Amino acid sequence: MSPETSQHLQSLREHLEQTLKQSLELPETCPEQLALAMQYSLLAGGKRLRPVLVLLACEACGGSWKQAIPAACAIEMIHTYSLIHDDLPAMDDDDLRRGQPTSHIKFGEATAILAGDGLLTRAFEVLAGGLDDKAVAAACCVDLANAAGPEGMVGGQQADLEAETAGVRDIDHLEAIHRRKTGRLLCASLTMGGRIAGASPEVLERLRIYGESVGLAFQIADDLLDEVGDEQKMGKGVRKDASHGKLTYPALLGLEASRQRAVELIDRAVGALEVLGDQAKYLREIASYVIHRDH
């Protein structure tokens, strides 16, 4: 990644951390344990990939990234709630997340469920209330809810749980799960950012293709890291997926073909942005970074 891009991303991330913190400054009517649980998970660091993509998509379409901050916060809240609920005993039953105890280990199961519900709900308050153009705000709420809901992320998690017992049939089945579980939310990052900058429907479709391709490539990279990565850099147990019997890209395609598929997807992502010219340079660099990261 070029020093200019690194610096820009760093400055976006610093601004995001500030705003995420402020977004959970709740009045006393919110019980303290609930507020602490929401903050614990939302402010636990992480790559902030989704909110950064919101801001970069807005810039790529000629807007200022500051306009898109409410959408960036909202999508990180949705992503965080999904992690809390996915970690629950009835779901993936994980004790560690980013090297720290998961929400239900730290706060108990009831508060973890409510912290997830609270973040999911608060996301729409921040989104609908924070954007100035109310037609754009309403369109973003539809985007985000559709991507995160039963046709998108929540449906993907259900399909993933069902595949754990029934098995993954083939690569199409695996991709159909990832498209919903992680891909749709990445697409919404891009299209919300574009909408806020006033992008045309044609450009929104290009952004969607970029998001879809990067999303799948990201998943392949995750599977590859799980297979060959270093436990310390990942902050979680490596080969956990394989040992849980979850089917992954390397398991279905082999290591080399998986790497090849990721490269093709990134080419498709970068190609979709041609129409945006130099404005989309950060999005292009992020796309390549996704498959070259080591954690």
Place this chain on the structure above:
Amino acid sequence: MSPETSQHLQSLREHLEQTLKQSLELPETCPEQLALAMQYSLLAGGKRLRPVLVLLACEACGGSWKQAIPAACAIEMIHTYSLIHDDLPAMDDDDLRRGQPTSHIKFGEATAILAGDGLLTRAFEVLAGGLDDKAVAAACCVDLANAAGPEGMVGGQQADLEAETAGVRDIDHLEAIHRRKTGRLLCASLTMGGRIAGASPEVLERLRIYGESVGLAFQIADDLLDEVGDEQKMGKGVRKDASHGKLTYPALLGLEASRQRAVELIDRAVGALEVLGDQAKYLREIASYVIHRDH
């Protein structure tokens, strides 16, 4: 309740049942078990009090109730998700709801959590996408999210769980819980209906007072029914709250003073609507019905 009011409510409810059904006609990308679980809980009947109040508030402010249908569906989805999550083993651990197995008993815990998440998310899609005036749509999303989120319903559920171990201190503590757990959502029913009809901020405040008062009166009536009601009519175990050691209005104030408090609250609710004249007649009748119902 007058025959005219009964008939009007009946026709609103029939329309609501239709629209709620349509609101969950999801494409194949939603896994079947998840769609079934969402439908199972959303279409399980119930009083439909919150969505009916949305429609009546819209009428009371001079609008047509048909305009407010998306907001009515959205609030019933939020209410339904909260019941699914409240019933979970880690929360109230209930096996029966309205005389039927709860979601996690019928579909398993993971699917029940996801069905709740799905309904909560879908609510904002229906709301933001269904209302024609996008400024009103965005304002309704803020209303609903604030009422349902950590400062409102989710916060109330957390406070309720904490009170189960730590105990309820006094009547103010009990009311502070109910205001958040059930009151805020009832207020949002009223203010969303008013907003959709273009009500002034002064009228919205009157509607809020009505909603707050009816909400508390409704809770007292529930506590009284739990204490003295008939198990068959209620469709759930009676004296369940008392046997769980939960503090209730009758336990804190006695039966007679509880009834008196409910009557005062209904007077306050009806008084708040004076400014709306005859247009608010249905809301007035509903208010009295709340404390005279037997199930």
